[in-house]
Amino acid sequence: MTQLLLFNITNGLIIGAFYVLMAIGLSLILNLSNVINFAHGGFLVVGGYIAYTLEPYLGFWGALIVSPFLTAIIGLAVEKTLISRVYGRDPLYSLLLTFGLAFILEDGTRVIWGANGKPFTIPAALAQPLSNQFFFITSYRLFMVAVVAVTIVLLFLLLRYTRAGVRIRAGTLDLETVSALGVNVRALRSLNFAVGIFLAGLSGVLAAGQLGLEPTMGAGLLMPSFIAIIVGGVGSLTGTLVGGLLIGVASGVTAVFFPAASEAIMYVLMAVVLLVRPRGLFGEEGMLT
Amino acid sequence: MTKRLKLGAVDSRALIKAGGVAGLAQIAAPFVWSARAADTIKVGIIDPFTGVYAAVAQNELIGVKYAVEQINAKGGVLGRPIELLVEDSANDVGTGVQKARKLIERDGIQFLIGDVNSGIALAIAQVSNEKKVLHIVSGGHTDGITGKDCHWNVYRVCNTTKMEANSVAELLFNKYGKKWHFITPDYAFGHTLQEAAQADLKKFGGTVTGNELTPLGTTDFSAYLIKARAANPDVLLVLPQGLDMVNCLKQVAQFGIDKQIHVAGLQQELESLEAMPPEARVGIWMFEWYWKQPGVPGVEKFVADIRQRSGGKVPTARTWFGYTSMMSYALVANQAKTLDGVTLAKALGNFELPPEVKLQPNKCYYRAGDHQLMTSAFVGEALTKPAGDPEDLFKVDTVIPGDKTSPPESETGCTLQWPA
Numbered sequence: 001m002t003q004l005l006l007f008n009i010t011n012g013l014i015i016g017a018f019y020v021l022m023a024i025g026l027s028l029i030l031n032l033s034n035v036i037n038f039a040h041g042g043f044l045v046v047g048g049y050i051a052y053t054l055e056p057y058l059g060f061w062g063a064l065i066v067s068p069f070l071t072a073i074i075g076l077a078v079e080k081t082l083i084s085r086v087y088g089r090d091p092l093y094s095l096l097l098t099f100g101l102a103f104i105l106e107d108g109t110r111v112i113w114g115a116n117g118k119p120f121t122i123p124a125a126l127a128q129p130l131s132n133q134f135f136f137i138t139s140y141r142l143f144m145v146a147v148v149a150v151t152i153v154l155l156f157l158l159l160r161y162t163r164a165g166v167r168i169r170a171g172t173l174d175l176e177t178v179s180a181l182g183v184n185v186r187a188l189r190s191l192n193f194a195v196g197i198f199l200a201g202l203s204g205v206l207a208a209g210q211l212g213l214e215p216t217m218g219a220g221l222l223m224p225s226f227i228a229i230i231v232g233g234v235g236s237l238t239g240t241l242v243g244g245l246l247i248g249v250a251s252g253v254t255a256v257f258f259p260a261a262s263e264a265i266m267y268v269l270m271a272v273v274l275l276v277r278p279r280g281l282f283g284e285e286g287m288l289t
Numbered sequence: 290m291t292k293r294l295k296l297g298a299v300d301s302r303a304l305i306k307a308g309g310v311a312g313l314a315q316i317a318a319p320f321v322w323s324a325r326a327a328d329t330i331k332v333g334i335i336d337p338f339t340g341v342y343a344a345v346a347q348n349e350l351i352g353v354k355y356a357v358e359q360i361n362a363k364g365g366v367l368g369r370p371i372e373l374l375v376e377d378s379a380n381d382v383g384t385g386v387q388k389a390r391k392l393i394e395r396d397g398i399q400f401l402i403g404d405v406n407s408g409i410a411l412a413i414a415q416v417s418n419e420k421k422v423l424h425i426v427s428g429g430h431t432d433g434i435t436g437k438d439c440h441w442n443v444y445r446v447c448n449t450t451k452m453e454a455n456s457v458a459e460l461l462f463n464k465y466g467k468k469w470h471f472i473t474p475d476y477a478f479g480h481t482l483q484e485a486a487q488a489d490l491k492k493f494g495g496t497v498t499g500n501e502l503t504p505l506g507t508t509d510f511s512a513y514l515i516k517a518r519a520a521n522p523d524v525l526l527v528l529p530q531g532l533d534m535v536n537c538l539k540q541v542a543q544f545g546i547d548k549q550i551h552v553a554g555l556q557q558e559l560e561s562l563e564a565m566p567p568e569a570r571v572g573i574w575m576f577e578w579y580w581k582q583p584g585v586p587g588v589e590k591f592v593a594d595i596r597q598r599s600g601g602k603v604p605t606a607r608t609w610f611g612y613t614s615m616m617s618y619a620l621v622a623n624q625a626k627t628l629d630g631v632t633l634a635k636a637l638g639n640f641e642l643p644p645e646v647k648l649q650p651n652k653c654y655y656r657a658g659d660h661q662l663m664t665s666a667f668v669g670e671a672l673t674k675p676a677g678d679p680e681d682l683f684k685v686d687t688v689i690p691g692d693k694t695s696p697p698e699s700e701t702g703c704t705l706q707w708p709a
Contacts, residue, residue: 007515255512259501
């Protein structure tokens, strides 16, 4: 039993790491632009499908690198033409807009690539369990965790030490003042959105290696990311990180005792956090840090 | 500061509201396409053309459209052409019911086909029954449709979950072993399928080491797989369908579980196998229809014709469901020389499908007592390497006739109430 529990905690951390990658992108966009990006799952799917299309030409590694950039470019175009128009309005506007976008992206992928799922293959070296006992730790999953870790570290470094990163953090705190100081807020928001969508694209490629690639696959991955943000605290990237890992572990552990509730536990966790600490674990009251 | 306070609060709440909206998304109702002409016989099809079952629903539609084309080329039904009205249930029961009412009340259809989703199929069967419209459930498997919830006007083409379980269980038991562990999708279809298989297993004297109920739309199956392997069964039965099954089998292959435990299942579909990488295509399964049947009359022509209409893709079981549902109506109406629902429903009882429609070696007929089509089960193994054609992903070992896999009419729980 202890072994089963330990297995599932480790396993939950691996799953959680994936939620984190997706949630951090969502969180970035939410923090700076107050846009709840419902189309995030759609961009994830687009990222996966672009990788699927590129794989025959560039191989897995090439697709892994190129696809997120292409997804980010699509994201940037969408931001420039559509999302930027609703900045500053009630969040409901962006909510409805991205909600519609999510449908468009899902049906768009269906029109281009077909409704039936596509087999996305990963290099044989990655598709192996590391040991017979720890069969659930495959090289691919370790690789995924490594990619997530590196990406998160890079992102935090970017936010801390680059000019754009500092401005993004400042904008999260007080966009008006940042704007008054002469920073081009429009460009800053575009850059921030593109980085968020880059992360969605990257999640898409990673997900396609492990899950079935299908136009609807984004929907199932979006909710855990939202929950990660709420549990961690809106406005805090660290919170999102912890939130993602936490719901991954909670869901993994629940699967041992009461499998049917392994999904519901995330919502229970969210409800408890909202009741006990409405700002989320790392959210500061009234502050978007 | 006040502003920031407000901003933070709005975000949190809006985010939670957003979650609610995500749930509502399923209800949104997309496109409709139809062509109208004078003096036609209107036929409606309701299927989930958007959402997780979109792929199988589209294949079903290809089959229905092909049948309409064939029927109209041969003079239609009672000399009138068929006009097909297509509605999207968006995989939502409420939407499906609404569309059924619309098709029957506003468009005045004579015959209804649908839905792939068992829950929607059950719900729209109540509407068609209330309105006395002949209805063939093409692809919803849950037993009740031709069991305890059966109706005089409702027939079904695809198998019941009981038939599916009966077709494979014995082979699995004899070939793979007697300790079984289930991964079951947590809804009507999964429950009845699992119960049927478990009943068979008990009959043979086997044991169940566990049953993991997984919510529909589960993406990560690792926790269940960890549990399943710890239970050390002989066979792991993977019962989820569609994307869930693809996710599960991909993870099974990556964890190497198929090298330690026999991995198998009951219902398998070409749509799912095509979505999997080669290493995930393992195990013994049953297909409800398969496109490669050397020597069976009509199959080659059917495959060639469908390829022309689907961008080169072969027909799947779903294509055949759609085709057979539509053809059954035309055949029985032309034979009975009427469009009257009750007369046609009576005439379909014990109606045997001709070779060019059944497209399988065994006798294929609608059973009069429960309105279930006695169609064959194609039992065999998934192929890691395609046998020649890239879509040949399944090796059929035996084709078992429907009346061998189906429980007798007396055991289905169906009592037909005919209108006075």
